[in-house]
Amino acid sequence: MKDLKHLIYFESLLENANNELIKQAQADGQLAIGYTCFHVPEPLLNVDKCFSTRLRAPNTGSIDIATYYMSNYTCEYARALLERAIEGGYQFLDALIGVDACSMMNRSMEHFELLHVNDKPGFFVTHCDIPYKIADYTLDSYEKQMRIRVLDRLTENYGVDTSDEAIRKAVAEHNEVCKIISEIREMRKADNPVITGYEFHVIDLVTYVCPKALILPYLRETLEELKTREPDPKPAFRARVAIVGSEIDDPSLTKLIEGCGALVVSDRYCFGSTPGREVIELNDDEPALRQLCLHTMQVSECARYISDEKVLQRRETADKLAKEFKAEGMIYEQMKYCDYWGFERALVSHIMHDEYGWPVLSIDRLYNNGNSGQLRTRVQAFVESLEIKRIHKEGK
Amino acid sequence: MAKAPKFPNPAFWRAKDNINWKAQGENLKEVGGIFWDMLKATDWKEFGQKTVDDFKADGQRIKEEYADFMALSKDEKIDRILNGEKSLGRLYRKGAMATVRREWRGIKDTAYDFYEWAHMWGMLLMTFSRDLIPALNSALYYRWMISYFCCHGFMDKNIMGLRGSNLRMSHLLIYDIFRYVAENLVFLAKCDKKNGNSQELNKKVVLFDEMTMGQIMAGFPDLLGIPYQLMPVFLVSEIDQLTCVPYIDAVESYGLPSDTCPVPSSECGALVVDALPHMGSCFISSSMPCDGSTMASSYMARRFPDLPVFHLCFPVRYEDEETVQMGAEDIRACIKFIEETTGAKWNWDAYFTQMKRFNEETAYELQKWEINKSRYPQLLGPCYELFRKWNYEMDGGADPRTLKTFQKVNKILLKAYEKQEEPWPGKMKYRAIVWSCPAHYYANFSNWAANCWGINVLVEMESLNFTKQLETEDKEEALRDLARLYERMVMRRHTNGGYQNVVDELWRQCEAWDASLIIMYQNVACKNMATVQGVLDEQGRQRGYDLIWVEHDLMDPRTVSRRTMRDKVSEYMRTVKQAEPVDPSLVEFEDEVCM
Numbered sequence: 001m002k003d004l005k006h007l008i009y010f011e012s013l014l015e016n017a018n019n020e021l022i023k024q025a026q027a028d029g030q031l032a033i034g035y036t037c038f039h040v041p042e043p044l045l046n047v048d049k050c051f052s053t054r055l056r057a058p059n060t061g062s063i064d065i066a067t068y069y070m071s072n073y074t075c076e077y078a079r080a081l082l083e084r085a086i087e088g089g090y091q092f093l094d095a096l097i098g099v100d101a102c103s104m105m106n107r108s109m110e111h112f113e114l115l116h117v118n119d120k121p122g123f124f125v126t127h128c129d130i131p132y133k134i135a136d137y138t139l140d141s142y143e144k145q146m147r148i149r150v151l152d153r154l155t156e157n158y159g160v161d162t163s164d165e166a167i168r169k170a171v172a173e174h175n176e177v178c179k180i181i182s183e184i185r186e187m188r189k190a191d192n193p194v195i196t197g198y199e200f201h202v203i204d205l206v207t208y209v210c211p212k213a214l215i216l217p218y219l220r221e222t223l224e225e226l227k228t229r230e231p232d233p234k235p236a237f238r239a240r241v242a243i244v245g246s247e248i249d250d251p252s253l254t255k256l257i258e259g260c261g262a263l264v265v266s267d268r269y270c271f272g273s274t275p276g277r278e279v280i281e282l283n284d285d286e287p288a289l290r291q292l293c294l295h296t297m298q299v300s301e302c303a304r305y306i307s308d309e310k311v312l313q314r315r316e317t318a319d320k321l322a323k324e325f326k327a328e329g330m331i332y333e334q335m336k337y338c339d340y341w342g343f344e345r346a347l348v349s350h351i352m353h354d355e356y357g358w359p360v361l362s363i364d365r366l367y368n369n370g371n372s373g374q375l376r377t378r379v380q381a382f383v384e385s386l387e388i389k390r391i392h393k394e395g396k
Numbered sequence: 397m398a399k400a401p402k403f404p405n406p407a408f409w410r411a412k413d414n415i416n417w418k419a420q421g422e423n424l425k426e427v428g429g430i431f432w433d434m435l436k437a438t439d440w441k442e443f444g445q446k447t448v449d450d451f452k453a454d455g456q457r458i459k460e461e462y463a464d465f466m467a468l469s470k471d472e473k474i475d476r477i478l479n480g481e482k483s484l485g486r487l488y489r490k491g492a493m494a495t496v497r498r499e500w501r502g503i504k505d506t507a508y509d510f511y512e513w514a515h516m517w518g519m520l521l522m523t524f525s526r527d528l529i530p531a532l533n534s535a536l537y538y539r540w541m542i543s544y545f546c547c548h549g550f551m552d553k554n555i556m557g558l559r560g561s562n563l564r565m566s567h568l569l570i571y572d573i574f575r576y577v578a579e580n581l582v583f584l585a586k587c588d589k590k591n592g593n594s595q596e597l598n599k600k601v602v603l604f605d606e607m608t609m610g611q612i613m614a615g616f617p618d619l620l621g622i623p624y625q626l627m628p629v630f631l632v633s634e635i636d637q638l639t640c641v642p643y644i645d646a647v648e649s650y651g652l653p654s655d656t657c658p659v660p661s662s663e664c665g666a667l668v669v670d671a672l673p674h675m676g677s678c679f680i681s682s683s684m685p686c687d688g689s690t691m692a693s694s695y696m697a698r699r700f701p702d703l704p705v706f707h708l709c710f711p712v713r714y715e716d717e718e719t720v721q722m723g724a725e726d727i728r729a730c731i732k733f734i735e736e737t738t739g740a741k742w743n744w745d746a747y748f749t750q751m752k753r754f755n756e757e758t759a760y761e762l763q764k765w766e767i768n769k770s771r772y773p774q775l776l777g778p779c780y781e782l783f784r785k786w787n788y789e790m791d792g793g794a795d796p797r798t799l800k801t802f803q804k805v806n807k808i809l810l811k812a813y814e815k816q817e818e819p820w821p822g823k824m825k826y827r828a829i830v831w832s833c834p835a836h837y838y839a840n841f842s843n844w845a846a847n848c849w850g851i852n853v854l855v856e857m858e859s860l861n862f863t864k865q866l867e868t869e870d871k872e873e874a875l876r877d878l879a880r881l882y883e884r885m886v887m888r889r890h891t892n893g894g895y896q897n898v899v900d901e902l903w904r905q906c907e908a909w910d911a912s913l914i915i916m917y918q919n920v921a922c923k924n925m926a927t928v929q930g931v932l933d934e935q936g937r938q939r940g941y942d943l944i945w946v947e948h949d950l951m952d953p954r955t956v957s958r959r960t961m962r963d964k965v966s967e968y969m970r971t972v973k974q975a976e977p978v979d980p981s982l983v984e985f986e987d988e989v990c991m
Contacts, residue, residue: 129722236656306707344694
């Protein structure tokens with residue numbers, strides 16, 4: 001296929017947490033609000049003069065200093081962020097919005113405060129309490145936390161307008177991004193898609209890390225380009241796979257998987273498009289904040305939600321996506337040392353195989369995987385097994 | 397004054413069993429087959445040789461002990477007879493599953509110790525005889541039940557080196573725990589569908605995730621709340637260090653990463669190998685204390701899909717008063733769930749009665765703290781550590797007999813304080829505090845530290861929980877208080893809700909208890925604690941504390957053995973403190989397979 005016009009530019013935006021568009025937005029007087037977790041409704045961080053940037057630590061090398069503070073058997077993502085913070089890589093942030101959803105990420109953010117990694121005037125770190133299940137009273141608490149710990153702090157520190165109107169405006173802009181990503185995502189359902197999993201991963205990631213208003217023109221153009229893009233006559237992939245699991249902000253993992261002959265057609269993981277790139281429908285009857293909180297709770301696929309209906313939802317979503325996108329197998333993955341996904345992956349990878357009938361590859365992985373020979377071997381074997389299954393099926 | 401109702405509710409004992417005798421026969425046949433296979437596989441020659449070697453070793457030991465005694469001066473001999481032995485390392489032997497004999501504590505204390513030993517046996521026999529067949533039949537289903545037969549050995553380890561008032565108080569405290577365990581073991585056996593199969597009792601049983609506190613059951617006096625995994629997994633791992641190994645192996649073979657906390661791992665492993673009784677009318681799962689525990693509930697639902705479950709989920713940022721109402725509402729929802737599932741009705745009078753008792757117990761607890769903070773601490777050692785956790789977490793004022801124990805213990809405590817007794821006579825060298833969660837497989841570590849190095853653990857992190865007097869009049873505030881209590885459960889109060897609760901709090905407690913030495917446990921799978929280790933280390937050094945980091949793997953002694961744990965302390969004491977051991981026989985000894 002012909003290269004996408006902006007792909008290299010998109011890749012360059014992922015090379016550094018403080019990328020070109022962030023610098024441009026800040027030069028225009030906007031505030032960079034960092035966050036990591038889906039439990040923070042993204043549009044809340046895009047109100048008024050704020051823009052959200054979901055934190056990554058691209059090109060992470062040594063994480064020795066973070067390991068000193070957080071030990072060597074904790075989440076590498078959390079440690080990589082701390083290491084980058086200590087190096088001064090997040091000095092550009094105006095605020096960091098944390099949720100006490102998983103202990104390791106919470107601690108990572110606490111170290112931002114303890115080690116004073118950002119000395120920008122007005123910079124603050126906040127920690128919100130997040131519910132484990134959906135009920136009226138958990139929604140009340142969630143809404144209150146978002147108001148007190150996020151919106152009020154933005155107003156107090158920077159005079160940000162966090163009115164209902166401002167939130168609705170941010171949601172409208174957010175929805176425009178989501179519509180484009182959703183439209184591109186639909187293209188992956190084709191038998192011979194015009195976009196690879198890697199390309200989609202890169203495009204999706206830039207929407208999380210860049211100011212929405214500045215990335216939108218590039219997204220619009222890319223969508224138009226894809227509409228007329230011609231796929232290769234003979235697909236390069238040998239099997240279609242869906243990925244399910246914990247945080248992946250490193251597109252080289254998708255590249256590695258696709259380098260083994262697979263095509264990644266579905267991305268049900270943190271930083272992926274499910275959840276995160278659904279259009280948010282707001283009514284006029286209730287406050288936007290409450291609706292936004294409820295939406296986030298409902299679409300969240302985080303393993304932290306332990307109520308029975310959410311546990312089932314996660315399995316059903318993985319199954320539904322894999323079917324819709326014509327996957328032949330699933331890769332259940334977790335970031336090494338992630339407690340939530342460690343338990344979830346171990347159990348559900350069996351369930352998806354035994355009860356839903358999916359071939360499943362179950363892996364735990366590091367934060368950076370682009371060069372993992374071991375992982376490559378496992379994916380290659382999985383792709384081969386899927387091919388063999390297909391041959392057997394066709395032979396019957 | 398109205399007579400207090402009996403505890404546990406006599407109706408629970410009277411509940412009729414429905415044992416399937418045919419199934420028992422089949423199980424007996426299967427177990428018999430296993431025994432037969434074991435007998436056939438046994439190398440009898442080696443077994444005979446081992447027995448002879450043990451006899452020889454005993455003979456040698458007696459000879460040495462005799463020679464050692466005879467070498468003492470007259471005064472020393474009198475001291476040994478009256479005050480007991482000094483070289484406790486002698487009680488261990490390489491390859492032995494138990495100590496070689498009981499400790500000589502001097503005439504008076506040994507006599508008292510044997511009295512309590514017999515008292516404990518009497519209680520166990522009486523309790524088991526309340527429904528003997530299912531109770532003993534459990535041993536034919538669950539390997540963990542066998543470990544409970546060694547509970548006296550566990551008691552002995554926990555009171556090693558204790559004398560006088562501390563010995564008496566420790567016996568009283570551990571007796572209550574064992575009584576609770578024995579009663580619940582019988583209830584488990586009665587309820588287990590494979591065993592006693594008492595449908596009548598099962599209708600009344602509410603199962604709790606093992607770390608979930610029992611106080612909510614105070615409002616349901618006609619129901620029986622049982623911490624489900626406490627007996628088969630949690631507590632037994634304190635008695636027998638090897639109990640959880642098969643569970644951990646099973647769940648790791650299933651695919652669970654080995655870096656997860658052994659508590660939820662073992663619970664899930666117990667489900668994988670079917671080591672938990674099939675019982676109860678419903679299950680209260682919990683998001684506490686940490687991320688791993690949260691996730692274990694989905695394994696439970698997978699194993700017992702027909703058991704109704706309520707997920708009790710409390711705020712993590714519990715110091716934020718804005719979150720309290722969510723916790724209170726969740727408790728209200730949980731009460732409603734129990735009512736709907738069991739048909740029972742919440743009883744505020746019963747709840748307030750129990751909470752008043754719990755408040756009284758808390759007041760007694762604070763009295764102990766005050767004395768232990770003083771220059772003459774009196775109640776030290778693992779029995780007290782275990783009792784505090786059990787009382788706070790499981791009993792919660794439910795059993796009126798426990799209040800009597802509090803009264804007796806505090807009476808002894810005050811007298812001992814007046815007399816300025818030493819809980820570890822001649823071994824009061826360092827005032828220490830234990831931080832982070834201790835290793836289950838080394839429950840008596842503080843006992844070893846005192847006997848070997850004179851390190852006296854005044855308090856451990858897990859004892860320092862919620863001490864507010866709970867509301868006993870206003871119903872809405874009572875729910876909020878209950879939420880506050882639950883949010884500060886053992887293993888949660890410090891490790892959740894922000895680093896201040898574990899880092900700043902440690903320095904505050906060190907000052908309050910006048911402790912300069914910190915045994916800093918490092919559960920290698922506890923991410924909550926691992927993620928503050930650098931800060932603790934830095935700030936501890938800046939403040940001039942002796943921080944001894946002791947790694948362990950909570951329920952898996954294969955990762956870090958007891959010996960390795962001891963070595964960490966010994967090395968620090970030798971190299972940094974330039975200290976000499978109080979009892980050199982405890983510096984090096986073998987207990988790799990000792991329960």
